[in-house]
Structures are given as structure tokens and as C-alpha cells.
Amino acid sequence: MIKYDKQHELDSVRGALAIRGEIEAMVDEVCERGFDLVCYMGIGGTWASALQAESHIKELSDLPVVVENAAEFNTLGNKRLTDKSVVVFSSVSGNTAEMVVALDALNERGVTTIGFVDHEDSPLAKGATHCIVYPENEQLKFFMVADRFMRNAGQFPQYDAYYAELDAHLADALVSVAEASDEFAQRFAEEHHDDDIHYFVGAGEQYGSTYSYAMCYWEEQHWIRTKSIHAAEFFHGMLEVVDRDTNVTVIMGEDAERPLAERVARFLPKICARYTIIDSKDYALEGISPEYRGYLSHLVTHQVTNRIDAHIERINCHPMDIRRYYRALDY
Amino acid sequence: MIKYDKQHELDSVRGALAIRGEIEAMVDEVCERGFDLVCYMGIGGTWASALQAESHIKELSDLPVVVENAAEFNTLGNKRLTDKSVVVFSSVSGNTAEMVVALDALNERGVTTIGFVDHEDSPLAKGATHCIVYPENEQLKFFMVADRFMRNAGQFPQYDAYYAELDAHLADALVSVAEASDEFAQRFAEEHHDDDIHYFVGAGEQYGSTYSYAMCYWEEQHWIRTKSIHAAEFFHGMLEVVDRDTNVTVIMGEDAERPLAERVARFLPKICARYTIIDSKDYALEGISPEYRGYLSHLVTHQVTNRIDAHIERINCHPMDIRRYYRALDY
Numbered sequence: 001m002i003k004y005d006k007q008h009e010l011d012s013v014r015g016a017l018a019i020r021g022e023i024e025a026m027v028d029e030v031c032e033r034g035f036d037l038v039c040y041m042g043i044g045g046t047w048a049s050a051l052q053a054e055s056h057i058k059e060l061s062d063l064p065v066v067v068e069n070a071a072e073f074n075t076l077g078n079k080r081l082t083d084k085s086v087v088v089f090s091s092v093s094g095n096t097a098e099m100v101v102a103l104d105a106l107n108e109r110g111v112t113t114i115g116f117v118d119h120e121d122s123p124l125a126k127g128a129t130h131c132i133v134y135p136e137n138e139q140l141k142f143f144m145v146a147d148r149f150m151r152n153a154g155q156f157p158q159y160d161a162y163y164a165e166l167d168a169h170l171a172d173a174l175v176s177v178a179e180a181s182d183e184f185a186q187r188f189a190e191e192h193h194d195d196d197i198h199y200f201v202g203a204g205e206q207y208g209s210t211y212s213y214a215m216c217y218w219e220e221q222h223w224i225r226t227k228s229i230h231a232a233e234f235f236h237g238m239l240e241v242v243d244r245d246t247n248v249t250v251i252m253g254e255d256a257e258r259p260l261a262e263r264v265a266r267f268l269p270k271i272c273a274r275y276t277i278i279d280s281k282d283y284a285l286e287g288i289s290p291e292y293r294g295y296l297s298h299l300v301t302h303q304v305t306n307r308i309d310a311h312i313e314r315i316n317c318h319p320m321d322i323r324r325y326y327r328a329l330d331y
Numbered sequence: 332m333i334k335y336d337k338q339h340e341l342d343s344v345r346g347a348l349a350i351r352g353e354i355e356a357m358v359d360e361v362c363e364r365g366f367d368l369v370c371y372m373g374i375g376g377t378w379a380s381a382l383q384a385e386s387h388i389k390e391l392s393d394l395p396v397v398v399e400n401a402a403e404f405n406t407l408g409n410k411r412l413t414d415k416s417v418v419v420f421s422s423v424s425g426n427t428a429e430m431v432v433a434l435d436a437l438n439e440r441g442v443t444t445i446g447f448v449d450h451e452d453s454p455l456a457k458g459a460t461h462c463i464v465y466p467e468n469e470q471l472k473f474f475m476v477a478d479r480f481m482r483n484a485g486q487f488p489q490y491d492a493y494y495a496e497l498d499a500h501l502a503d504a505l506v507s508v509a510e511a512s513d514e515f516a517q518r519f520a521e522e523h524h525d526d527d528i529h530y531f532v533g534a535g536e537q538y539g540s541t542y543s544y545a546m547c548y549w550e551e552q553h554w555i556r557t558k559s560i561h562a563a564e565f566f567h568g569m570l571e572v573v574d575r576d577t578n579v580t581v582i583m584g585e586d587a588e589r590p591l592a593e594r595v596a597r598f599l600p601k602i603c604a605r606y607t608i609i610d611s612k613d614y615a616l617e618g619i620s621p622e623y624r625g626y627l628s629h630l631v632t633h634q635v636t637n638r639i640d641a642h643i644e645r646i647n648c649h650p651m652d653i654r655r656y657y658r659a660l661d662y
Contacts, residue, residue: 236375
């Protein structure tokens with residue numbers, strides 16, 4: 001497969017799962033002390049990952065969880081965040097401008113922060129109450145925090161059994177998905193690499209990843225126009241601009257909101273001839289029990305979209321590392 | 332002005348303000364009994380209005396407020412909604428499919444509901460704990476509920492002074508905005524009625540209205556493609572697909588998140604030659620104190636976009652009442 005380092009992928013996922021002990025220690029400390037609110041904060045792709053974690057938590061528990069966009073927090077504020085609250089965030093660079101401003105305000109307010117930062121020597125790594133420096137796997141990190149909080153609240157009793165399966169099988173299972181989807185991904189890239197606009201539809205844990213796939217990959221990295229929309233909202237406006245030749249992809253998971261995505265998938269053939277379904281259900285996850293697949297669907301579809309990206313990059317001769325404006329101009 | 336009935340507009344806003352007594356009685360009853368959560372629930376345009384109310388409440392208070400999409404509630408659920416919670420919703424038809432299902436579940440759970448429905452003889456009007464039947468003015472209704480909750484919590488002490496100004500001046504002020512913006516609106520419609528795609532950017536109280544203007548007006552009613560994006564998110568992906576000829580409109584208000592929209596407005600001229608700013612600040616609101624303008628900005632810009640719609644409808648010879656698929660096909 002082009003642009004694929006199997007050993008790196010295996011090591012990356014296994015390494016992420018291995019930080020679980022550190023995560024447990026942090027979350028347990030917060031839970032022992034007590035907390036009034038769990039807030040996932042981010043901007044752009046990290047905000048989208050926060051939405052995914054929120055969806056997972058809402059499906060399984062009544063934990064008080066909110067999502068904050070860092071730039072909105074810096075202007076609108078959130079008076080419900082107190083010195084008893086905990087904010088979870090992630091940043092690759094560790095210097096995301098909006099998040100640096102937000103963290104200062106959070107520290108001033110005495111809010112406990114749990115940060116995942118890829119680079120140790122950065123303002124966000126240094127400023128967080130607790131920080132884990134480990135690259136990539138943002139969603140997995142966010143979900144490990146979520147699962148520990150739910151487990152400590154007695155609402156995720158499957159914790160030990162679930163993570164035993166992940167430790168033993170997740171890395172290999174995800175590599176198998178990448179391998180199994182590569183041929184489809186190449187065909188999809190050949191068909192859509194030059195789209196005027198591509199619509200992406202998702203629901204539940206897949207909504208955040210659908211939003212960020214459209215914006216952070218196709219728009220930011222491939223410079224292809226997209227619109228992402230929640231499957232619940234598709235029928236309240238957007239359907240009117242879909243016709244035979246409209247490029248629409250529904251990204252489907254196996255979590256609680258699957259029926260919303262299925263509804264769009266059932267409807268599309270009536271009005272559209274250029275739709276695609278990317279469904280986590282189409283991929284085996286050896287060693288993972290069926291009842292846990294919903295928690296992981298977004299990691300499965302992410303493997304598929306990663307393969308699409310590799311092929312689009314090659315076909316379009318447009319290296320994904322180039323930015324036109326982002327961090328290139330002042331704004 | 333084409334498609335404008337000044338007397339109807341005046342009567343409509345004055346009539347909406349006149350239901351405030353009923354709203355106060357409902358909210359006061361809820362507050363006396365106590366509540367654990369205020370939830371605005373909707374789908375499509377009503378979900379977008381809910382986001383507007385949430386932004387207003389977050390700016391001014393620490394009230395426990397959440398927004399729920401009805402279709403998501405019907406699948407994902409929300410375990411935090413209890414028999415001590417209150418759900419506020421709105422529906423023109425009174426039979427929005429997703430909301431009918433949600434209301435049954437809320438009633439079963441003993442949740443108090445406050446509904447605004449335009450048609451009395453409808454499932455949603457009959458099923459709500461409290462229901463007010465009065466047409467149009469959805470945002471004003473939602474904000475009156477919000478303001479009363481905040482006033483009762485001691486966090487909106489300007490309540491009486493503010494509403495005295497609204498009762499005396501809002502209807503006339505909004506008509507003046509419509510009149511003052513009509514010439515701009517005609518020029519804008521002439522320039523953009525045939526756009527391949529139009530990008531709308533908004534923040535704060537304007538985000539919900541920007542989202543619904545793009546989706547419920549341009550897409551659903553004009554069949555013109557759009558993408559709406561939060562100003563906070565613009566710099567995290569979407570900026571890369573904007574170039575000289577991209578149609579971008581920033582809708583600006585005077586609430587707490589105005590700086591986020593200003594940032595986009597300042598940046599656009601560097602990379603784009605077809606951008607437009609619609610700014611509530613450009614319009615006088617006679618009789619309204621400056622410190623209250625932020626609460627009303629979304630009503631101001633809505634007057635402007637209404638005028639744009641009237642002109643696009645005429646130019647495109649496409650009556651806004653027509654739907655291609657919505658409620659025309661099974662889905």
C-alpha cells in the first residue's frame with residue numbers, strides 16, 4: 001500500500017493504549033476529589049474530536065459533560081466552569097493560539113486540566129494541570145478519559161473486559177481495516193479527487209469525525225470544497241440541493257445514532273446517482289466483541305478515510321503538508 | 332418594497348411581545364417548583380434557534396442550559412433530562428415528525444415542556460405541558476423564556492427596563508431596518524442569486540441564524556448551495572478553499588462573540604474579492620439602549636436577510652414555497 005507504514009501504525013496504537021495507566025491515575029484523582037462538570041475543549045479538529053467523546057458519554061451515562069470551542073470560550077465564556085470542573089483538551093503543536101489563551105483563563109479560575117500534547121516543550125504541555133505527551137491517536141485518548149470517568153461513576157462496568165480486548169487486538173484490527181479498504185479507497189479517490197464540492201454526512205460518534213474529515217482533510221489538506229452535515233439535519237434543508245450528480249458520502253458507525261445515518265443512506269438512491277456509503281460494519285474487527293464495535297466505529301472509518309487521503313494526494317499531486325494560508329498569513 | 336406588509340410586521344412583533352405575560356407565568360411556575368436543567372430542543376431551523384438562545388444564556392448567566400436535536404434525542408437519548416428538567420421547543424406545523432416522537436418520550440419521563448406552536452390543533456400543541464399558540468417570531472419567543480429564567484435567577488436585573496424598551500420600540504425599529512436595508516439587499520441579490528455556492532460565516536447568537544439562513548432559506552427555499560461555518564472554525568480548515576472569486580458573507584452581531592466574526596471580516600480582503608459583511612451595527616434601533624443591542628442583533632440581521640430573500644425570489648422566478656423533496660417524498 002502507498003504511504004503506509006504498518007509497523008508504525010501498530011506501534012502507534014499500542015503505545016496509545018499503554019498510556020491508559022497514566023490516564024487512569026489522573027481521572028481517579030479527579031474523581032476522588034469530586035467534580036461538577038467534565039468539559040472537552042478544542043478548536044477545529046480537536047473540537048470535532050470533543051464532539052465525538054461527548055456523543056459516546058451521552059450514549060452510555062448521565063455524566064455532566066459539555067463541549068467548548070476554545071475561541072468561543074475566550075469571548076463568550078462559560079460561567080459554569082468552576083474550580084471543581086475538569087477540562088480535557090488535545091493539541092498536536094502544543095501552541096494552538098486559541099487554546100493557549102483559554103488555558104491561561106482556566107488556570108486563573110483554578111480549573112483542573114488534562115492535556116494531551118504531542119510536543120513536550122510547548123505552552124500547552126507546560127500549562128496543563130496534568131499532561132501526557134504522546135503523539136497521534138487523539139480520539140482514542142479522549143475516549144480513554146471518558147471511559148474511565150464513566151467506569152468510576154459505575155456506568156461503564158465493561159471497562160476491564162473492553163480494554164483487555166483493545167490491548168490484545170485493536171492495533172492489528174485497525175491495520176486489517178486499512179488493508180481491507182485500500183482497493184475501495186483507490187476507486188473512490190479516482191472518482192472524486194476532482195469534485196467541485198463533496199458532501200459528507202454523519203451522525204453520533206461519526207459526526208465529529210465527518211466534520212473534521214471534510215474540513216481538516218479535504219478542505220485544509222486537499223483544497224477540495226466540502227460541506228459536512230449531521231444526518232439528523234440532512235432532511236431539514238440540505239436534501240433540496242442534492243440531485244443526480246451531487247457527490248454525497250455517508251459515513252456510518254454502529255453507535256446509537258446509526259439509524260439517523262441509515263435513514264439518509266436509504267433515501268439517497270431515490271434522488272442521487274453519485275453517493276457512497278462508508279460503513280464500519282463492512283469491516284471485521286478480529287478479537288473485538290460485537291457489543292463494543294459501536295465504541296470504535298469512528299476509528300474504523302478513519303482507517304478508510306486515511307486510505308482515501310493517500311490516494312487523493314497521489315492522484316492530485318498535492319502534498320497534504322502544504323497550506324495556502326493556515327499559519328502562513330497573519331489573521 | 333416588494334413582498335413587504337409593514338402593518339403585518341408591526342402587528343406580528345407587537346403580538347409576540349404581548350404573550351410575555353403568559354411566558355412569565357409558565358417560567359415562574361417552573362422556577363418556583365425548581366428545575367435541574369433547561370433544554371432547548373428542535374430540529375433544523377428550530378434547533379438553530381435553540382443554539383441562539385443557548386448563546387444568549389451562556390453570555391449572561393450560569394444557568395444550566397443545553398441544546399438537543401430532537402432526532403438525536405430519539406436515538407442517542409439524554410440521560411440528564413429528568414422529571415425536574417424543562418424542555419422548550421417550537422414548531423410551526425405542530426407535527427414535526429422527530430419532535431412528535433421526542434415529546435412522547437419526554438412526557439413519559441415526566442419532563443415539563445414549554446411549547447410554541449403556530450397551529451393549535453396539532454400533536455405538539457396538545458402534548459406540551461404548557462403551550463402558547465402564536466405565529467412566527469420564534470427567536471423572540473425563545474429569548475423571552477431565556478430572559479425570564481435569567482431574571483428569576485437574579486442574573487438579568489435589566490429585565491423590566493429592557494422589555495419596556497422592546498414593548499415601546501422594537502416593532503418600529505425592526506421595520507426601519509427592513510426599509511433601510513432594502514437597497515443593499517437588492518444589490519446583493521442581483522450579485523449572488525446565481526452563485527454556485529455561497530459561504531456564510533457567523534458567531535455567537537448569529538451562528539444559529541447563519542446556519543439556518545444558509546440551510547433553511549438558500550438551500551431549502553432558493554435551492555442554492557451554501558455552506559455555513561462558525562467564525563471560530565473558519566481559520567481551522569475552510570480558509571484554504573476561499574480564493575478571489577469565492578462568495579463569502581459574514582453576518583455580524585453585537586454580542587460577546589463579535590470579535591470572532593470581526594477577525595474573519597478583517598482577514599477576508601486579503602484573499603477574497605467577493606465577500607460581503609452584514610453587520611447589525613450598521614442599522615439604527617431607535618429607542619433601544621446601546622447596551623441591549625447585542626441581545627437583538629440577530630433580529631436585526633434577520634430583517635436584512637429577509638429583504639435579500641424577497642429579491643432573490645423575484646430575480647430567480649422561484650417561489651420560496653416550493654419544495655423539491657421536503658415532505659414530498661417518503662424518507
